[in-house]
Amino acid sequence: MNNMARLVYRNLRANLDKASLFFELIFPLFFIFVQGAAVSGIVPPFEIGNGKVVSYALFLAGGAVTLTVINGGTNAGTQLWFDRRHGMFEQILMGPFTRAQYIFSIIITTLIIGMAGSSLVFLFALPVLSGISITAQAALLTGLALFLGTVFFGAFAISLSVALKSSESFQIISAVTFFIFLFTSSVFFPIDRAPNYIQAVSLLNPLTYTTDIFRAGLFDAPTPLLPLEMTVLAVEAAVMFTIAVFAFRRIKV
Amino acid sequence: MNVIEVEGLSKHYGDKKAIDDISFSVKKGEVFGFLGPNGAGKTTAIKVLTTLIPPTSGNVRILGHDLRKDAKHIRSRIGVVQQQESFDPGISVEVSMNLYGLLWDVPKDVRAKRIEALLKQFGLYEVKKTGDADLSMGQRRRLQVAREFLHDMDLLFLDEPTVGLDSLARRAALDFLKEKVKQGMTIFFTTHILEEAEYLCDRIAVINYGKIITIDTPQNLKRKFGQSKSVDFTLLEGSSSDLVRSVEHLDEVSKIAQDASDGAYHIMTSKPEVVIPMLYQLAEKLNLHISSIYIAEPTLEDAFIKIVQEVKA
Numbered sequence: 001m002n003n004m005a006r007l008v009y010r011n012l013r014a015n016l017d018k019a020s021l022f023f024e025l026i027f028p029l030f031f032i033f034v035q036g037a038a039v040s041g042i043v044p045p046f047e048i049g050n051g052k053v054v055s056y057a058l059f060l061a062g063g064a065v066t067l068t069v070i071n072g073g074t075n076a077g078t079q080l081w082f083d084r085r086h087g088m089f090e091q092i093l094m095g096p097f098t099r100a101q102y103i104f105s106i107i108i109t110t111l112i113i114g115m116a117g118s119s120l121v122f123l124f125a126l127p128v129l130s131g132i133s134i135t136a137q138a139a140l141l142t143g144l145a146l147f148l149g150t151v152f153f154g155a156f157a158i159s160l161s162v163a164l165k166s167s168e169s170f171q172i173i174s175a176v177t178f179f180i181f182l183f184t185s186s187v188f189f190p191i192d193r194a195p196n197y198i199q200a201v202s203l204l205n206p207l208t209y210t211t212d213i214f215r216a217g218l219f220d221a222p223t224p225l226l227p228l229e230m231t232v233l234a235v236e237a238a239v240m241f242t243i244a245v246f247a248f249r250r251i252k253v
Numbered sequence: 254m255n256v257i258e259v260e261g262l263s264k265h266y267g268d269k270k271a272i273d274d275i276s277f278s279v280k281k282g283e284v285f286g287f288l289g290p291n292g293a294g295k296t297t298a299i300k301v302l303t304t305l306i307p308p309t310s311g312n313v314r315i316l317g318h319d320l321r322k323d324a325k326h327i328r329s330r331i332g333v334v335q336q337q338e339s340f341d342p343g344i345s346v347e348v349s350m351n352l353y354g355l356l357w358d359v360p361k362d363v364r365a366k367r368i369e370a371l372l373k374q375f376g377l378y379e380v381k382k383t384g385d386a387d388l389s390m391g392q393r394r395r396l397q398v399a400r401e402f403l404h405d406m407d408l409l410f411l412d413e414p415t416v417g418l419d420s421l422a423r424r425a426a427l428d429f430l431k432e433k434v435k436q437g438m439t440i441f442f443t444t445h446i447l448e449e450a451e452y453l454c455d456r457i458a459v460i461n462y463g464k465i466i467t468i469d470t471p472q473n474l475k476r477k478f479g480q481s482k483s484v485d486f487t488l489l490e491g492s493s494s495d496l497v498r499s500v501e502h503l504d505e506v507s508k509i510a511q512d513a514s515d516g517a518y519h520i521m522t523s524k525p526e527v528v529i530p531m532l533y534q535l536a537e538k539l540n541l542h543i544s545s546i547y548i549a550e551p552t553l554e555d556a557f558i559k560i561v562q563e564v565k566a
Contacts (some may be wrong), residue, residue: 006355010352010355035414085341086341086342087338094335095357
């Protein structure tokens with residue numbers, strides 16, 4: 001096994017809190033099966049692009065899968081905090097690894113958690129998503145959305161955990177910022193029908209693009225803006241990853 | 254062959270000189286002690302030598318490799334037990350040993366054998382299923398030391414490895430280290446417990462304010478800096494201020510003090526053979542009775558305190 005694979009395996013085995021993972025899985029399912037089902041009765045089906053009309057339950061199911069991306073991101077920051085708090089960060093860096101390998105291992109671990117979590121939520125949501133046909137283009141678009149979204153939020157959480165002085169402040173601030181990301185994105189409602197100020201904020205929000213690209217793939221509903229949305233998300237992910245690498249290099253040991 | 258070669262090494266944090274132009278070398282198979290008071294620069298030195306932080310200036314070669322150019326190669330051949338705790342709280346002792354061995358790419362069958370042997374050696378076999386977070390501080394420390402021996406290495410850095418260990422565990426750990434040294438391992442060792450340094454180290458560097466004050470064998474340090482011996486005695490009568498006054502005036506005596514806990518007197522002198530007969534004469538004259546008396550050799554602690562105090566002065 002090479003260095004990276006060993007580090008990723010170690011991260012998965014040592015740093016994952018099973019209770020948190022369970023909650024992160026239940027959380028999106030709650031939205032799909034409770035909120036989606038309940039609100040569908042009062043919100044009529046609506047068009048999401050390419051002439052596709054979906055129920056609110058279906059719409060929310062797509063958003064709930066991308067919710068796991070943000071949860072996966074929190075995990076990246078928590079892993080780094082765990083290692084710093086318990087002295088394993090320094091211990092690993094005094095072993096046969098480089099800093100770059102360590103940070104990449106956290107990102108890859110986050111991707112595995114994010115993708116596995118999304119797939120699980122997707123599988124559980126299949127009863128709601130019946131009638132969806134998964135084409136190669138759909139798989140590509142949904143996969144790309146989850147990948148870029150996880151990279152952005154993983155890198156964001158790493159940068160936060162480097163900048164903040166205590167694990168308590170990391171938990172609070174990450175919860176608050178992720179809450180803002182969530183409610184200024186298209187996860188819960190079609191953003192083009194939201195008030196102007198929310199629409200303005202959503203243009204910067206990578207979760208909006210993650211969710212839009214994911215839905216475009218899932219429901220075969222690409223809009224003319226899709227290439228632009230993919231580009232913006234890729235750029236945001238790349239910029240945030242670069243920030244995370246620089247922040248990580250500044251960690252004092 | 255020198256395993257560590259350090260020339261003019263400095264590490265500055267802004268204006269603060271954590272390490273200030275130190276030079277030394279460590280031979281293969283040697284146990285090299287690094288002693289100093291809190292904040293002297295010991296841990297910073299270990300962080301630099303283990304490539305965790307870059308030096309400000311100076312040349313360092315570890316196992317023949319340049320610290321700046323071959324850091325990764327150096328790290329693959331060293332082991333480090335940090336001063337701070339390091340453990341994975343969410344997993345058991347056995348799993349954490351296994352993961353650590355995996356990190357070092359130790360083959361599965363070798364890993365299994367070594368884990369079993371080390372768990373027994375360090376008294377952790379009974380708690381192998383216990384979570385790291387549920388261990389006592391001493392058990393966690395033992396785990397931290399034990400797991401480092403899962404992988405092969407040529408040089409081991411130990412930064413106060415026995416902190417939190419009881420005396421039995423400490424002695425067992427030190428004996429294990431001695432055995433490893435016999436097999437060819439080189440050890441760079443810092444501790445606050447000077448008996449440990451004396452028991453284990455071939456040579457000792459005393460560091461303070463980031464500078465190395467002296468480097469020598471424990472025996473030579475005691476000879477050079479622990480010149481005064483202590484004549485320890487007790488009186489049947491308990492104490493006598495007259496005797497203390499008389500002893501204080503003797504030219505051969507540098508200091509006399511009474512231990513409040515057991516009432517014993519300690520006379521610091523470089524000539525105990527002269528002081529003891531005079532002490533008996535004085536006691537007889539004052540009608541006092543010496544119930545016990547012996548000469549205590551200078552300890553490494555005496556020498557260490559003198560070295561550090563001389564620098565302060």
